[in-house]
Amino acid sequence: MNRFLSSAVNRIDAKGRVSVPAHFRSVVQSRGYAELYAIRQLDIPALDVGGLDLLDRYEARIGLEDPFMQTADDMSFFVHGDGAFLKFDQDGRISVTDFIREHTGITTEVAFVGRGDFFQMWEPSKLAAYGAQARARLLRLRQGMKPGGETGEQPE
Amino acid sequence: MNRFLSSAVNRIDAKGRVSVPAHFRSVVQSRGYAELYAIRQLDIPALDVGGLDLLDRYEARIGLEDPFMQTADDMSFFVHGDGAFLKFDQDGRISVTDFIREHTGITTEVAFVGRGDFFQMWEPSKLAAYGAQARARLLRLRQGMKPGGETGEQPE
DNA sequence: ACTGTTCCCGTTGACGCCCATATAGCCCCA
DNA sequence: TGGGGCTATATGGGCGTCAACGGGAACAGT
Helix, strand or coil, rough: CCCCEEEEEEEEEECEEEEEHCCCCCHHHCCCCCEEEEEEECCCCCCCEEEEEEEEEHHHHHHHHCCHHHHHHHHHHHHHEEEEEEEECCEEEEEECCHHHHHHCCCCCEEEEEECCCCCECCCCHHHHHHHHHHHHHHHHHCCCCCCCCCCCCCC | CEEEEEEEEEEEECCCCEEHHHHHHHHHHCCCCCCCCEEEECCCCCEEECCCCHHHHHHHHHCCCCCHHHHHHHHHHHHHHHEEEEEECCEEEECCCHHHHHHHHCCCCEEEEEEECEEEEEEEHHHHHHHHHHHHHHHHHHCCCCCCCCCCHHHH
């Protein structure tokens, strides 16, 4: 399977390196990503990491904004100017730079979370908190929806 | 028969493995599932396990949302971040990882429950409790009472 | 020269592969 | 029809492989 799926927490060693989960590495390879590109999430202390096609997604988002507005310029600045490339060493590890630490609050451990076409890096406790919120939002959504929808409904 | 039906309880061995019931394995094979996709239920301590079409269904549902809204992000977070692939060993066993244990409370035994197009994994006593509640809800319905009345216990 | 990065090696623990055993159900055959 | 053996399933365990991780040494940039 070549989608980023599931999550894992790995430790950062004394030299500031962390192993990217083996499953994610194989996805990276099967997708033919030569390098990984990381972008800071706007309102969330997480990094989105993926191939260069990750940029396409963000550029599509920018395209929805009025190019004369400040928002579009801010977004463009953010996406194009505030990203970084991550390089694997021979053991499949990347080094956790200040670029990563500042935005995420990561110190000693990194939580990797699959997101389909990309994955995220989190500080584990912040991930847990955010996950609980996301879950609560989905539950509210489900209770507000009419039962008997087709595609996404759980048989219950 | 091509559906996941009936239920069984199997033991987890010292290495953290558990046999998937042979009947379920034959359904898996007849459906041509190469690997199993597992996802945590939102508000119930159980895992839904099925083929890739289960994942496809969820992703199709996500595709209906505006990809830049919170809801789409929450759904992807849930489907991809709270999902995982399970691999059979050659004897038809899967290993019970922390991913499974955390959400379900499974420790020494696993209850497998057929649900038609997928099956579920439960901690046996929680399954029994949930089954009793479900039965009670159905009974109240038949008697013309409102479901979820004051006598109902919360899932635990 | 110093600091940070990259390469390479060793250790440890988890997991997959393979084989063994026990038990229960089934079939065959006398 | 009763008994014996065969088979399939669940389960246990030995062992090799690989991923995560730690650390020494080579290397490069300042």
